[in-house]
Amino acid sequence: MDNCLKRYKYNCTTLALLLCISMLCSSMLIYAKTKPMFADNREWLFKRAAKLNNGINISWLEQTWSRKIVSDTGVQRSDFVLLKKLGFSTIRLPVAFTYFEDKQIELNEVFKRIDKVLKLCKEFGFTLIVDYHTGNLKNDNYLTETPKIIALWQKVAQYYIGESADRLFFDIYNEPTVNDQIWKDAAYNIVTGIRQVDKKRTLLVGASNYNSVYELSRFERLADENIIYAFHFYEPFFFTHQGAEWTGNETATTGVVFPYSEENFPKLNPKARNTWGETKYYEYRNDGNEQSLMDKLSKYAKQWSDKYHVPVVCSEFGVYNKYADLDSRCRYIKAMRKTLTTLHIPGIMWEYNAGFSIFNGKPSIQNLPDCMKDAIGYRN
Numbered sequence: 312m313d314n315c316l317k318r319y320k321y322n323c324t325t326l327a328l329l330l331c332i333s334m335l336c337s338s339m340l341i342y343a344k345t346k347p348m349f350a351d352n353r354e355w356l357f358k359r360a361a362k363l364n365n366g367i368n369i370s371w372l373e374q375t376w377s378r379k380i381v382s383d384t385g386v387q388r389s390d391f392v393l394l395k396k397l398g399f400s401t402i403r404l405p406v407a408f409t410y411f412e413d414k415q416i417e418l419n420e421v422f423k424r425i426d427k428v429l430k431l432c433k434e435f436g437f438t439l440i441v442d443y444h445t446g447n448l449k450n451d452n453y454l455t456e457t458p459k460i461i462a463l464w465q466k467v468a469q470y471y472i473g474e475s476a477d478r479l480f481f482d483i484y485n486e487p488t489v490n491d492q493i494w495k496d497a498a499y500n501i502v503t504g505i506r507q508v509d510k511k512r513t514l515l516v517g518a519s520n521y522n523s524v525y526e527l528s529r530f531e532r533l534a535d536e537n538i539i540y541a542f543h544f545y546e547p548f549f550f551t552h553q554g555a556e557w558t559g560n561e562t563a564t565t566g567v568v569f570p571y572s573e574e575n576f577p578k579l580n581p582k583a584r585n586t587w588g589e590t591k592y593y594e595y596r597n598d599g600n601e602q603s604l605m606d607k608l609s610k611y612a613k614q615w616s617d618k619y620h621v622p623v624v625c626s627e628f629g630v631y632n633k634y635a636d637l638d639s640r641c642r643y644i645k646a647m648r649k650t651l652t653t654l655h656i657p658g659i660m661w662e663y664n665a666g667f668s669i670f671n672g673k674p675s676i677q678n679l680p681d682c683m684k685d686a687i688g689y690r691n
Contacts, residue, residue, distance in 0.1 A: 366401030366659030461504030
């Protein structure tokens with residue numbers, strides 16, 4: 312009891328209440344079991360992880376603001392013809408399962424949309440990652456919310472139980488924002504819940520703080536031998552999210568180029584003063600270059616992977632395209648792909664056809680700028 316009180320800083324009354332709630336949940340939650348030491352040979356898992364390289368996110372089924380989210384027009388065969396031609400081989404499909412449930416949209420209707428993508432993946436030889444996106448997990452509800460996530464995943468796992476473990480992966484929860492220890496426990500319980508249905512499926516598990524690579528470096532790998540650990544990398548955020556409306560005044564400064572150029576460096580937007588955006592403004596002269604990408608990915612992702620001998624994947628990277636200039640976006644994406652390749656880390660870009668798209672307009676070869684062709688390694 313003393314350890315629990317110290318661990319979560321709850322008083323006795325609150326802890327007792329939460330324990331009572333947990334007993335009412337459909338699944339009793341337990342603390343995460345970890346395997347912190349270097350373990351046995353798992354080269355088979357590294358080979359499976361390598362198949363996730365040259366990936367791209369198709370965010371159709373997570374765009375909860377769009378009236379077309381349940382439309383069958385989200386992804387067409389022509390999109391896969393294009394993606395295949397461009398050299399992509401993995402699709403990460405974020406799915407807003409909680410949103411669909413809240414809107415009383417039957418899970419079978421969601422499966423129909425996923426099935427459409429899976430069928431196209433099979434036809435064109437793509438690997439598919441189904442990602443649990445936009446969940447409601449919070450520090451104050453994880454005891455009741457985690458069993459709901461488990462129940463959903465068990466239905467998904469059962470539905471896809473016959474699909475190849477080499478071709479279909481599950482990303483258990485996108486960008487958790489809860490306390491580190493809470494997330495570790497929740498993640499372990501979700502993995503355990505899926506394993507009750509499917510013992511062979513390879514799962515993607517990221518760390519807390521929006522799948523932060525920094526949090527990953529402090530994470531202990533879970534006691535499961537079939538997990539690829541995922542992280543998102545948008546560093547330097549000051550550049551990749553410049554002007555992004557949803558991130559607030561911190562990223563209000565626009566006109567930021569990559570790599571850093573003193574001659575072309577914009578003035579600090581007054582809205583960013585006294586925020587971390589002002590701090591990052593002055594740090595960008597050191598952070599805004601390819602070497603900085605290498606240093607961070609090597610220190611926080613590659614070294615962690617080597618420590619536990621488990622594969623990692625960068626399941627999101629990219630640049631918001633509304634304010635960043637095209638040449639800078641191309642240089643950044645090329646630098647990221649080069650760095651990930653050097654470190655033998657598979658990479659999945661964000662995203663195909665929305666705010667971080669690599670195209671100038673509707674996806675097509677004609678709308679893919681020459682510098683972006685070069686950045687993704689496309690050759691006519």
